[in-house]
Amino acid sequence: MRGVRNSGPRTPVSSFNGSTVGAAASDPIVRLFESMRPDLLRFAHWLARDRAIAEDIVQEALLRAWRSREALKDPAAARAWLLTIVRREHARLYERKRLELVALDDGVEPEGMPSPPGPDSELDSLRGAILKLPLEYREPLIMQVLGGFSTAEIAQELSLSSTAVLTRLFRARNKLRTLYGLTPAPDDSESEGVA
Amino acid sequence: MNHSEARLMIGAEPRSSSAELAEHLATCPECTQFQREMTALDNNIRRALEQGPLPVFGPSASVTPISNARTTRHRKRAGWWPGWALAASVAIASLLVIWVLRPTDTLAHDIVAHVEFESASWSSKEPASAADINDALARGGVALDMGSDRVMYAHSCWFHGRLVPHLVVHMPQGPITVIILPDEKVKHRTSFHESGISGVITPAPHGSIAVLAQGDENIDAVARQVQKSVHWLQ
Numbered sequence: 001m002r003g004v005r006n007s008g009p010r011t012p013v014s015s016f017n018g019s020t021v022g023a024a025a026s027d028p029i030v031r032l033f034e035s036m037r038p039d040l041l042r043f044a045h046w047l048a049r050d051r052a053i054a055e056d057i058v059q060e061a062l063l064r065a066w067r068s069r070e071a072l073k074d075p076a077a078a079r080a081w082l083l084t085i086v087r088r089e090h091a092r093l094y095e096r097k098r099l100e101l102v103a104l105d106d107g108v109e110p111e112g113m114p115s116p117p118g119p120d121s122e123l124d125s126l127r128g129a130i131l132k133l134p135l136e137y138r139e140p141l142i143m144q145v146l147g148g149f150s151t152a153e154i155a156q157e158l159s160l161s162s163t164a165v166l167t168r169l170f171r172a173r174n175k176l177r178t179l180y181g182l183t184p185a186p187d188d189s190e191s192e193g194v195a
Numbered sequence: 196m197n198h199s200e201a202r203l204m205i206g207a208e209p210r211s212s213s214a215e216l217a218e219h220l221a222t223c224p225e226c227t228q229f230q231r232e233m234t235a236l237d238n239n240i241r242r243a244l245e246q247g248p249l250p251v252f253g254p255s256a257s258v259t260p261i262s263n264a265r266t267t268r269h270r271k272r273a274g275w276w277p278g279w280a281l282a283a284s285v286a287i288a289s290l291l292v293i294w295v296l297r298p299t300d301t302l303a304h305d306i307v308a309h310v311e312f313e314s315a316s317w318s319s320k321e322p323a324s325a326a327d328i329n330d331a332l333a334r335g336g337v338a339l340d341m342g343s344d345r346v347m348y349a350h351s352c353w354f355h356g357r358l359v360p361h362l363v364v365h366m367p368q369g370p371i372t373v374i375i376l377p378d379e380k381v382k383h384r385t386s387f388h389e390s391g392i393s394g395v396i397t398p399a400p401h402g403s404i405a406v407l408a409q410g411d412e413n414i415d416a417v418a419r420q421v422q423k424s425v426h427w428l429q
Contacts, residue, residue: 031324031326031327031330032330034327035327035331035350036351038312038313038350038352038353038361039352039353042245042312042353045247046247079353079358122239123239123242123243123304126240126243127243127246127248130240130243130244130248131248141240142244144208145237145240145241145244146241146245148356151207151208166203166204166207166208167207169206169207169208170202170203170206170207171206173206173207173209173233173236173237174206176236176240177232177233177236182232185202185229186199186202
């Protein structure tokens with residue numbers, strides 16, 4: 001998927017393809033975008049749950065960002081801007097292709113089997129549990145915690161009401177509480193209230 | 196604000212500090228405890244997310260029922276346990292919850308996880324541009340007294356809620372990773388070995404510096420050399 005793009009000759013495709021070369025390397029906006037790549041990849045990876053798909057999403061997002069670079073008025077806002085483009089690219093891909101994602105349950109160990117001991121086993125369990133959250137809960141959680149988006153920003157991006165976003169964030173964490181043997185808090189929010 | 200509203204707010208934004216919520220928490224120990232638990236959980240969620248998803252969906256991707264086995268056993272015995280034992284078990288369970296919700300990993304582990312996620316950085320062949328290096332260092336509020344031709348990778352990375360400089364420097368013994376951690380205070384110099392990576396975290400004037408290398412080599416000397424090369428601009 002990567003490498004071949006219908007972009008104009010002046011678009012520095014190569015700069016978004018792993019190695020920054022040529023005149024584009026000296027372009028501050030290219031450097032800025034490239035410096036965000038690991039963050040974008042991590043963000044996309046959590047959304048897509050697949051490293052290869054995440055890399056494609058980031059590649060496409062960076063090209064879109066390059067084409068729309070005039071819209072970025074403040075370089076300090078680049079991270080949030082790029083993360084938004086990545087999220088939209090993921091949504092676009094998800095809607096367009098209805099990707100056949102790995103069924104996480106297939107990889108789940110039988111209940112009762114001890115997990116390998118180690119200082120990170122609890123964190124690994126949490127990572128696994130986050131991956132198993134439905135996208136409607138995982139997405140706002142990732143946007144909030146990893147992306148640094150406010151509830152209002154998430155609501156705007158997901159076309160939801162602020163109440164709906166709060167409910168989804170609450171439910172996401174409430175589900176993860178059980179991982180620690182804590183009783184889930186009563187969920188009194190009957191509906192989310194769509195914007 | 197009632198219990199339900201408070202818990203919805205805490206669950207959605209554990210660090211919320213609205214006046215309305217603060218007023219409720221002042222008179223509600225249950226919701227205060229709930230906020231304490233959710234804040235601790237949120238710390239772990241942040242650490243988990245910053246590490247990236249599990250590399251392979253295998254057994255380690257499962258949700259380990261951390262306390263289910265323990266609680267199941269407790270339930271079976273509760274019927275014949277005397278009252279004092281039950282009270283003691285409740286106290287122990289409370290401590291267990293606090294222990295389980297502690298930060299589950301060390302700074303060293305988080306750094307190794309971060310580097311593993313960007314493992315391609317080790318194999319960078321071309322020196323990073325001076326502009327990239329300067330950008331990354333400037334965001335961390337540091338300067339590096341080292342030839343830029345030795346820096347093969349320079350990125351600003353999101354780590355523990357802020358952008359930090361992540362460099363790979365070519366040294367005679369091979370590539371080493373240097374991560375400047377402006378807000379991470381450590382009391383002592385710490386060495387570690389994890390996942391085939393050796394590292395040293397050293398205290399610095401405004402945070403700490405992590406130096407990592409692949410393999411089990413002792414990198415104390417390299418770490419000291421790097422530490423001397425980093426100048427804090429704040």
